[in-house]
Amino acid sequence: MKKAFVIAMAAGLASLSACNSSPREQTADNIESNTEAVADNLEDAADNVSNDASEASLENKADAVRATGQNQAEDMRTNDPDTNLSNGI
Template sequence: MKKLFVPIVAAGLVSLAACNTSPREQTADNIEANAEAVADNLEEAADNAGTDAAEDALENKADAVRDTGQNQAEDMRTNDADTNLSNGL
């Protein structure tokens, strides 16, 4: 059940984000939703880790993925796509 929850929530967020927003805002929301889904999966893996060190490493990776997703989404929202070549748009 947990494995289905994350994609369903991500799909719900994407569909809500599509209401009356610009393509750039939709892309930023998708970036955040995808990063959140990946981070959630990493946290689930951390819960099942065999050692404390492995659990800590996976939780740190989840935090890093969330931060990267938020930074990329913010970058998408605030920068001109013509000058922001790192986002691929």
């Protein structure tokens, strides 16, 4: 019974901590989710082509989309003024 209670408490605390994330963190999470979905679609398309060169190209694009999304999300989280124009310029 104690184990179930501890697990329930941990799950509850984890869900509460997710609710308190800032709008900036939520935006960064959305960026990552969206770019991950685009990259997954590109990889699915790569699996459906018969040309090896096209498959490699689509997989490279998927990798680039993932990297760009991760960089943009990290810039959003760290408030890097050079990348997200928080300085208004």
